[in-house]
Amino acid sequence: MAGSSSQFNRELFEAAPADVVERAIKEYVACSRGNWHPAFGGEAIFDEPLVGFAAGDDSIFQEYKAIIGDFHLTPGEALVRHLKSRMGSEVRPARVTVIAFVLPVAYSTRLSNRRETVVASIRWNYTRWYGQEFINELSRYLVSLLEGLGYQAVAPELADFYGWKELPGGLASNWSQRHIAYAAGLGTFSLNDGLITPRGIALRCGSVVTDAGIPPTPRVYRNHVANCLFYRGESCRRCIERCPVGAISEHGHDKNKCREFLFVRQKELLRELGRTPGYTGSYPACGLCQTKVPCEDRIPPAAGSERRQTA
Ligand code: B12
Ligand code: SF4
Ligand code: SF4
Numbered sequence: 001m002a003g004s005s006s007q008f009n010r011e012l013f014e015a016a017p018a019d020v021v022e023r024a025i026k027e028y029v030a031c032s033r034g035n036w037h038p039a040f041g042g043e044a045i046f047d048e049p050l051v052g053f054a055a056g057d058d059s060i061f062q063e064y065k066a067i068i069g070d071f072h073l074t075p076g077e078a079l080v081r082h083l084k085s086r087m088g089s090e091v092r093p094a095r096v097t098v099i100a101f102v103l104p105v106a107y108s109t110r111l112s113n114r115r116e117t118v119v120a121s122i123r124w125n126y127t128r129w130y131g132q133e134f135i136n137e138l139s140r141y142l143v144s145l146l147e148g149l150g151y152q153a154v155a156p157e158l159a160d161f162y163g164w165k166e167l168p169g170g171l172a173s174n175w176s177q178r179h180i181a182y183a184a185g186l187g188t189f190s191l192n193d194g195l196i197t198p199r200g201i202a203l204r205c206g207s208v209v210t211d212a213g214i215p216p217t218p219r220v221y222r223n224h225v226a227n228c229l230f231y232r233g234e235s236c237r238r239c240i241e242r243c244p245v246g247a248i249s250e251h252g253h254d255k256n257k258c259r260e261f262l263f264v265r266q267k268e269l270l271r272e273l274g275r276t277p278g279y280t281g282s283y284p285a286c287g288l289c290q291t292k293v294p295c296e297d298r299i300p301p302a303a304g305s306e307r308r309q310t311a
Helices: 002-014 017-031 060-067 075-087 107-112 124-148 177-183 238-242 257-274
Strands: 050-055 099-103 164-167 168-172 205-211
Touching: 002 017, 017 050, 017 099, 017 124, 050 177, 060 177, 075 205, 099 124, 099 177, 107 124, 124 205, 168 257, 177 205
Parallel strands: none
Antiparallel strands: 050 099, 099 205, 164 168
């Protein structure tokens, strides 16, 4: 009777698909050991996630081809590529939905990074390392959940078609998680490029594309930089001041400078500071511009009501 029980689950899913997916993601984040910092007594890597949905035929995905580049995939293109690699032939799904999730970095990690001025804290580095492994695990879980219900699903960042392009302004992937999260109503961009959500800018994010129909989340923000104080004309420069290499200015974020710091200069600095390679783990991080800033854990309130981050 496996068929009828999966039919039953599918009926439950179809009655409230957004609620089922949001709950599944939140429960997975709350319960999975993958969301434990192995080196810090099993403390959580991420807090409760935000979840949003976008329709695959939303015109914003075509706009991204102009904003980012022609190589940036629409959700439909991502799913078609996935189906082609699975079935060998071109299958066009009748509907396409993107599920986007934002994982806010836990308080203890943000606090540790607030204290840093030169390189990231070890907790922040381990969040880049184990946190990304957890995002991959969560994405695979979501895919198998949807496939178990009889839908097609793919996590584009884990697919063989995922890649980057080296543009003059810096690296750009063919599946930008922040742009996907923006399309799914989860936040806006900022002066330092980071996505600012109701849970702040100190986060990591991910997404899955499926042929299940899920109503889209409305985009409530005035424009694509509405959550950043600088673009609201409130003269915030905190992320500029936090960057150890001057990669942020009133003209925005210099990705090449940031990247050079992350992958080259930082190594020398860590040696000078006497830190072993284990300090960064498998991937160097930084994120000083995402901590001890007014947008760290919230959409910053208007001037006058701002609570300055201490410690
Ligand atoms: C390449 C990359 C980098 C590069 C370049 C960063 C960049 N800005 O693109 C380097 C190595 C420098 C880097 C550094 C970091 N990264 Co990085 N990186 C990526 C990666 C792999 C791809 C990003 C990408 O392709 N962007 C595409 C380009 C075109 O986007 P963009 O230039 O930012 O977009 C601008 C324009 O589109 C513009 N825009 C103009 N007009 C319009 C109109 C509309 C309507 C819209 C929507 C936008 C728009 O707005 C944007 C902001 O200015 C993603 C993972 C992924 N697959 O998405 C992670 C990712 C962006 N990185 C992340 C993080 C956390 C970091 C670091 C903090 C390192 C760390 N872990 O400690 C730093 C932060 C640097 C910074 N201030 O952004 C997070 C983002 C978290 C956040 N709050 O935004 C991501 C999403 C990883 C993840 N899975 O969570 N990263
Ligand atoms: S620190 Fe200020 S200027 Fe920088 S992203 Fe946050 S709100 Fe915008
Ligand atoms: S991640 Fe570090 S180097 Fe890059 S912009 Fe932010 S503070 Fe500067």
